[in-house]
Amino acid sequence: xxxxxxxxxxxxxxxxxxxxxxxxxxxxxxxxxxxxxxxxxxxxxxxxxxxxxxxxxxxxxxxxxxxxxxxxxxxxxxxxxxxxxxxxxxxxxxxxxxxxxxxxxxxxxxxxxxxxxxxxxxxxxxxxxxxxxxxxxxxxxxxxxxxxxxxxxxxxxxxxxxxxxxxxxxxxx
Numbered sequence: 001x002x003x004x005x006x007x008x009x010x011x012x013x014x015x016x017x018x019x020x021x022x023x024x025x026x027x028x029x030x031x032x033x034x035x036x037x038x039x040x041x042x043x044x045x046x047x048x049x050x051x052x053x054x055x056x057x058x059x060x061x062x063x064x065x066x067x068x069x070x071x072x073x074x075x076x077x078x079x080x081x082x083x084x085x086x087x088x089x090x091x092x093x094x095x096x097x098x099x100x101x102x103x104x105x106x107x108x109x110x111x112x113x114x115x116x117x118x119x120x121x122x123x124x125x126x127x128x129x130x131x132x133x134x135x136x137x138x139x140x141x142x143x144x145x146x147x148x149x150x151x152x153x154x155x156x157x158x159x160x161x162x163x164x165x166x167x168x169x170x171x172x173x
Contacts, residue, residue: 004146007154014153017062018146025142028055029135036134037127044134055142056097063149070094077156084155090148 004022008014028051035047060066065085070078085093 002147004143004150007147007150011154011157014063014150014157017153018150021059021062021142021146021149024058025055025139025146029138029142032138033131033135036130039127044130048134048138051138052141053097055138056092056145059142059145059149060093063153065093065149065152067094067096081152081156084152087155088148088151090145090152092145093148093152 004018005015008018032044032048032051036044038044057066061069064070065081070081073081082094
C-alpha cells in the first residue's frame with residue numbers, strides 16, 4: 001500500500017502538509033512510546049487517547065480539513081468534501097475529536113495495544129518492547145489518518161481553504 005508521501009507525490013502543497021504532519025506524528029508517537037514504559041495499568045491508554053485526540057485535529061488542520069476550516073466553505077462545497085470523506089471512509093476527518101472517536105480508531109490496533117500491556121511487566125526487555133509497540137500503534141493510526149487526509153485533499157483540492165497555519169486554526173507547531 002502506498003505511503004502518504006507516495007500518495008502526495010507531484011503535489012508540493014500536499015507533500016509539505018504530509019511532511020509537517022509526519023514530524024508532529026513522530027514526536028507524539030515518541031511520547032506514547034515513553035509512556036508505555038511506565039508500569040502503571042491504564043496510564044499508557046490514557047496517554048495514547050490524549051495524544052490521538054490532539055494529533056488527529058492537527059493533521060486535519062494541516063490539510064484544511066478541521067471542522068472550523070470546513071465551516072468556512074460554502075454549503076455546496078462543504079457537502080462535496082463530506083461526500084469524499086465518506087467515500088474514503090474516515091470517521092476522523094472534519095469532526096470534533098471525542099473520546100469515543102479515539103476509542104473507535106484505537107480498536108484498529110487493539111491487538112498491538114493488548115500486547116503492549118502484557119509485555120510491560122517483563123523486566124527491561126518487556127518495557128522496551130512495550131515502548132516500541134506503543135510508538136508503532138500511535139504511528140500506525142496517525143499514518144492511516146494521514147493517508148485518508150491526502151486522499152480527500154486530492155479529490156477536492158481546489159475546494160479546500162488555506163492550511164491551518166495561515167488561518168490560525170489548530171494548535172501551535
